[in-house]
Amino acid sequence: MIDVSNAFVALRSQQPIAWIEPAPIPDTVLLESLHPNPVVAEILWRRGHTRPDATSAFTDARPRPAPSPWRIPNMEAAVDRVTTAIRNGEKVAIFGDYDADGVTSSALLTRLLQPHLGEERVLTLLPERSEGYGLSLRGVGDATRFDASLLIAVDCGSSDHKTIEAAHQAGLDVIVLDHHRINGEPPEHAIVVSPQLGDDHAMRDLTGVGVAWLLACGLAQNGIQVADPPAKTERAFLDLVAIGTVADVSALDGINRDLVRDGVDILRKTIRPGLRAMARVAERDLRSLNATDIAFMIAPRLNSAGRIGSPRIAYDLLMERDPAFAERYALELERINRQRKHLAATMQNEAAAQIIERPDWDDWPVLIASSPDWPAGMVGMVASKIVEASGCPTILFEEQEDGVLVGSARAIEGVNIGAMLDELGDLLIRHGGHSGAAGLSLHRDRLEEFSESLADLMMAVEVEIPEPPSLRIAADLAPESVSVDTVRALQCLEPLGRGNETPLFRINGARLMQYSTMGASNDHLRVTVRHGDRQLECVYWNAAHRSSELTERRSLDLVGTLGINTWRDNSRLQFELKDFRMGP
Template sequence: MKRELDDLLEILLTRRGISSDERERFLHPSYERDLHDPFLFSHMERATERILSGIARGEQIAIFGDYDADGVPGTAVLASWFRKVGAPARIYIPNRHTEDYGLSERALRELAGGSVTLLITVDCGISNAAEVALAKELGMDVIITDHHLPPEILPDAYAILNPKCDGENYPFKELSGAGVAFKFVQALVRCPDAPAVGGVNWEKWLLDLVAIATISDMVPLSGENRVLAYFGLSVLRQTRRPGLRALLNELRVNPAELTEDDIGYLIGPRINSASRMSHAMHAFTLLMTEDMREAQALARELEAQNRERKELVEVIMEHAHGLLDASTLPSLIVVGHGGWSLGVLGLAASRLVETYHRPVFVWGINEDGFMKGSCRSDGTVNVVELMRSVGEGGLFANYGGHREAGGFMVAEGREHELAERLIAAYELLKKPASLNGGIKTDCTLSLSDVTQDTYNIIIRLAPFGMGNEKPLFLFEGVEVAGVRNFGVKNAHVELLVRSATCPARGVVPAIGFFARRTVPHAHTLKECDWVDVVAHLDRSTYRSRPTLRLRLVDVSRVA
């Protein structure tokens, strides 16, 4: 059995391109060995000196953060250092519903009115050349910390920390916004002239925030991100933050059993729900509060907002399906309505990509009468490059984002022009979709392999995410021994499957969450059907009863 498990580990590492020389580092990350020196950032020394001199002179300092589950934790990372050294810093996170993404004239004038002379951005700012110029006119130095793709002309900031900038020396390019903020704090802690924080590697206690951001923002979990997420999960399981402890309690997550899935499916969406449904400062306050009563109230509030968010997405989805004719859909979808809630358009776009398997741009109307929206790729195009290619002629008031997801704003009444130009550009830029629906398994297992020993091998590769996908297995020729639909509107399905070749194993549960859209054939199965199953091996801790099960990705009948 040990030889078979060693073979499985070898297969999984090889499939992920982990060479024999890299395996020790991959399987056993080291905080001291595997993180790069933060002063490799070209502007890091300049940035740290400006922060420390500003504190010494008693300047008014502000931190301007993005409103998502990367920017909010990233802002908390930097704010935690300021709190620790006893230096006041004003926090400004824009209102997702009434303000643009990134720096704005409104925010800058408000901050200048409060005598702010040093402004630090988190997870934004790299595309705000005009706004940074205005900040300088208003008497502010700006330090940009960001990770988004930079434009051709960079802002004239005092310092820029962004690993993606051309000519930047920092060796790892895929940090999250919070990851860049963490490197900034890591550098500040090392400065000999910085106020003492107490203890070696004090900043490691900030990694719970970095893990939330790194996993929520779906940056590749390779290189330095793997190290940050690996140790961040460890810190999160023992977090000192009352807000995170209260949120985990509200979600009924046992901290000791917490995984990256709990961040991706539970914690991240709750942090995002604050900005989508009200204001991101509620989530920021949850992360920063030192009062357990306040933490519990905020956790309950975020959970209520998340329920409301789900309801709004369902309303948009039903309306969008009515607006789209599946038989005549173009290669790229542009859909919107003036009544749709701006805060949940990105979620609706992701759901539409799942349904229609093509890039989607979804828009609503903001208070200023602009079409403001979100877009998601199906993997065949970089949506930022796509928007850049049609940006000539002032179509977009602004746009930005990542390869897979972005945001945009267009003058009202130009929806037909937007669709026509995006579709035309997409036809020139698109790459072929992967074959077989993109499903690639690591290897074939039998139900007799569904054991704790096998699971222990798999989790040695954790945490999983983009760039280190959770292992996916094919189980051939298994019999359906039972089918059960459950959840709201019977959205989920549980199959009980067994194998004729190993009857002693008994039945194995196979769960498909939201199966009607994610595993559509599962709802058509009945007892005694023979099927091939593609699934992850999963460990459920429902009601504190650890159980091994399969998480369905695909299922098909066999003769």
């Protein structure tokens, strides 16, 4: 009998973590021409910013002009149709998605249209996870009963041919604002605005809320007053764009980097009662908020509503103008988020126990598990945790009463799960996604055939599975660089996230001073070291089991991130460990 409470530990890769050395910098490179801080200059050079003009542009924190909305296929037709709806006072229905990208997109479009049409002429619809992903027939029916003449599907719809045909038959004009992979041709009876339809690769990583914001920019250029009172321009919506983009784990380079950087600046000064209330409840100061805080503080709370309930409460929080009501929404989201964390921990161990019950589980290139007790809105998040622990692509399913499995797949670098599901489409009821993540459903009696076929496809790919764990070192830290000044200089690299990762630093030969476990369950490790003349406190989350390795050790090599830990108005330098080795 497997101990479910500890099963997740068994999935963890037993391979040592490889430290990927930072690329050597030629002596001919004048680092001081790239940035006055030598650590920042090294990182910029290693990330491909090798010319002074390029590094200056990359680190320039001034607001950037919006990219041209006309670079996205069919944007002009969409802007013309929305302009007509505004000028004719038509009723408009907005259909979003249940995640943070879909919720922020829906809030943006609603706030965009209501000042022109009035609240009574704009209907915003958000699906629950139980309805499945995409524009639903229920949504079409609700729009029809509302007597809408225009239906805007945002962050979904680009592959919903049958539903859009039903909307067309019902007399609705349809606009799709989406960014997801499109299988085959887009729906015939819709204006489909998607960067995936064009060959402008700079636009490909836009999210649903990014596409929605560019529609707003197009309307502004088309003579429509676009504002979010009391702000007077379309840039007022960039806080929502930043949240949706970071929450959707989109690459933070190119256009997304500009949108998120400017959006974070607006978010720090936001007057939205809901976001201010959320920050208060989470005990986070908005004035110093960054993209990492969006990823770990705002996004999980907004997403939690759609994962185990209705996304409506997250939408209501973003739309609420009364601070008292906003506080209630924020407190309710906090409660739901705590529930999500507890459920996720239970699911992780249950899934792990089910996976390792299979005698040859560690020979399979893909890990698959299912349960009737797992909400469909949670399986993707937990699958990501299992991929992180095991290094293997993972699919988790919710078993529904009708014998249908509804699941989420997560992959590793080099495994295009979206393309593989396309190849196995005959075995599936529905699927969609991209290279790293996808959603799918199939009949339970097809699961074994699907699993074996998917395993065959993965074994044909020249990628090592499980993926060897590794840490890419951005730079070595000399004692004089272990400072608050370095942390402040690193802020010019913001926003940090996918495609512009938080830099990992190595400290060689640090002298071990003391160590202890910490946390309510003593799960974490606190280590104090001396590097040259600097004393530094390190924390290593969920690594208490490694404390035995420190017995009678004098010297350590460390890899981690350098930051400032602020708690109750007290700030101090802190190194967040990702791995350590015995030093000389």
